[in-house]
Amino acid sequence: MKKIYSSIRGMSDFDPTKSLAFGEVIEKAKNVLKVFNYKEIILPILEEKDLFIKSVGETTDIVERQMFKIEGKDIVLRPEGTAQVIRYYLQNSLHKSSNFHKFFYTGPMFRGERPQKGRLRQFHHIGAEAIGSNSYYLDAEMIVLALKILDEVGVSKKELKINTLGCDGDKIRFSQYLKESLSSKKSRLCDDCQKRLDRNPLRVLDCKSQQCRKEVIALNLEKEHICGDCQDKFQNLLVLLGDLGIKFTYSPYMVRGLDYYTDTVFEISSDKLGSQDAIGAGGRYNNLIKYLGGPDIPAIGFALGLERIFLTLAEKKLEEKLDVFVATTSQELLGLGINILGQLREEGLSCDLDYCAKSLKGQMRSAQKKGSRIVVILGEEEVANNTLLLKDMDKSIQKTIKKEDLTLEINKIIKA
């Protein structure tokens, strides 16, 4: 038996129906982004590995074991977009051209995880970044924008979770505190958390294990680890969101897994997704630009997972209907048929004919299957009289027209 190649693990094909839905979602999202004045940038799929080590974090799973490397080079397939946008921003010294920028991007991202529903090795993000302001009004805009996009594309049920991690100083202090206060109880934490305590103590906070949760609650954490400024800002943001009518859940134990996040973090989830329930997430990354060698400029962004968005959408029967199908009574007339197609396509009408030598009956069947609104029938009789037979498929009526009236008559039917 001949070998049939299959796609690479975790990388799926989009069939015509999915592609149509994909295009529709992207288009709707882009319209919202445009209304919010975000500018699209299209960036390469390959980046220097070090960019992600420095931004996402050396000890994160993404960097430690999920990146696809180009053999023999320090180049990887991008696992996410934020670091890349900042790379672009700094490379072009955009802070010198204006003190505030809004960008968005869409495209494939790559992470070598074990695939599951809602978790692919090649998946698609649509992400937005706003660079140059630390205002909580901007935080609110970001959240409103993410929700608005999801509304527009038809994700009805979703939950917004929000938290603040505090500024860099807060994060360091709090990590230290957790390390110290939990070290005596280390043996009671799950295996994962014992490791986390050394490497990334904040992650212990959102562990799902009952035992770890108990220990975290026992610490009786207030928000004292967050400095006054950050607390005020966060409070203001929550009030503002309330005023804007945004429903949210304050999730004090939510910690995002990418090192660059600071202050406000949020996540939007759906209960239709099973284990991989986050359809979008984002937050501030006020230190990233400085950390990547640029000036001290605050920024915030989010990313939505397109495949996960699709999973939440009820499967719609999306079909592209054909305006006109051209049927001929013999193969010899195909040349004339093709001329007609050319004429119709100039008018922007979608049309097609049969290349498989089907009988007229067969052609009618396939016209019907393609959802054709109109069938143009071309036979010897029509050729002799310089006419065409025009059939309205919905009404099941047909009439003979003069060849030169073709587009006129078709438009009459379509616009009726």
Added chain:
RNA sequence: GUGGCUAUAGUGUAGCGGCAGCACAAGAGAUUGUGGUUCUCUUAGUACGGGUUCAACUCCCGUUAGCCACCCCA
């Protein structure tokens, strides 16, 4: 990355250690230039590679892919 489950025409599904069925879809046709309903016919399958056995789609191992939970994240 860890543990587990699954794999049968294009799709959805039966079945059995001894001839692989069904439905839908697809193609052809039903007095010859016309679609949808109906009827007839046709095409098409045990994911891949090994092993056990007289005999494997069935049992075992491996590979690949998908799924579930964990992990991670969008």
